[in-house]
Amino acid sequence: MTNPILQDFITLTKTGLYCSYGNFYLDPQDPVVEAVISHAHGDHAVSGNENVYCTKATQLFMQHRYKKFSAANFEIKAYQEKFDINGVKISFYPAGHILGSAMVLMEYQNVRYLYTGDYKLEPDTTCEPIEFVKADVLITETTFADPEVKHPDAEEEIKKLNTVSSNIMLGAYALGKSQRLISLINKHCPDKKILVHHNIMPFIQIYEQQGIQMGNYQVYDRKIMKQQLEGNIYLVPPMVFNSYIRAINVVRVFATGWKYLQQGNGLHLYISDHVDWEGIIKTIEEVQPKEVWTLHGDGKQLRAHFSDKLTVKILN
The missing domain is CATH 3.40.50.12650 (Rossmann fold)
Structure with a gap:
């Protein structure tokens, strides 16, 4: 028997994406005690957090940008290395966005939730290529989630x-x-x-x-x-x-x-480091989620596209 998806596993708060079950934030917009950071762009990685969980490259970028205020403590994790925050198992997978960028896989009560952060599928020799992983819930950015948007080569x-x-x-x-x-x-x-x-x-x-x-x-x-x-x-x-x-x-x-x-x-x-419409559809095919939760953009067209086939929940 499969455990149910917890609809409040990740909630959008004023501070950012919050997981109450593990008492941590994903890419918080204000300093917090436990921050899981997908990548080092300023709209995802702020200064002043107490504990930051991230990749090595993300740590280096944050330390350059914020100096001594980057974080009180860094917990550096390799891709696919499993770690635990208050009972939630977490691991990073390459997101293909910039060097060190990571998708965050969270496992709780045998349900897998995958937060993409920013990501792209196109080849880029300056960062790790995206690595797909199966999940029950895909929490995806929808910056360019429009069927009319196709990034050129x-x-x-x-x-x-x-x-x-x-x-x-x-x-x-x-x-x-x-x-x-x-x-x-x-x-x-x-x-x-x-x-x-x-x-x-x-x-x-x-x-x-x-x-x-x-x-x-x-x-x-x-x-x-x-x-x-x-x-x-x-x-x-x-x-x-x-x-x-x-x-x-x-x-x-x-x-x-x-x-x-x-x-x-x-x-x-036109050179973008974000996924376009076809890339989002491809990602959903690869991850095979039961539900898709959307962020950063407009998820309405994605919800209409899947209508009766797949649950699409708009978080933002």
Whole structure:
């Protein structure tokens, strides 16, 4: 006899996703005593938690970003290593989002609940590939859960940069996206020189310390951009990209899956680190859940798609 799914196993609170049965939070938005962190992006990993359970790469990123306030104590876990928080068995599986990103499998009373965090299915040499695992409940992000959304191939997208002879200011998130772009540019735009904003460099160094090879790049030098008006790509974080709105002698490009962030740029570069509609459907096929609970986005179209076939519960 299969134990029933506990509908309140994970609840959405003001602080974030809470598991009352284990008295811990998943990616809390405010500091808590027990925090299970899926990955190190700022909207999933805040500073000041007492005990943080995460992968090694996530710890390193958090320690760089938050310094001594990153956490009082880190419990570093390898992928597939089982550990226990107040009677709930937990293990991490690669999420394919950024280096160290993890899906969180929680087992309680013989029912398996899988929290995806942010994830993607596409190949990415700068992070661990996603690893599917069976679960009774799939708790999935639905950032791009729209049948109309299909992310183009990242390798074909990056080749667009070869059509631009002028220098390019390329905006991208400092952690995850920037490292992926450096690798893609080196492979598919070999004639381009990559100049990196200094705020991105510490994350690159952590990637390399963890054994990720991205190819050639150098720290941004203003003289290079002034003396060479072609062939350079200046990789900058979003805040810098937005502050140089009137930058001259450069083509402005921002790498994202969001259409609204492409507006006004010289070239559209649709490279997303989130799963698209087909990816969510594929994940559901692989995980084979009895129920799907949705987060971060709109789960209504997913619920309509499965209607009588599968229970889809919207948490957000």
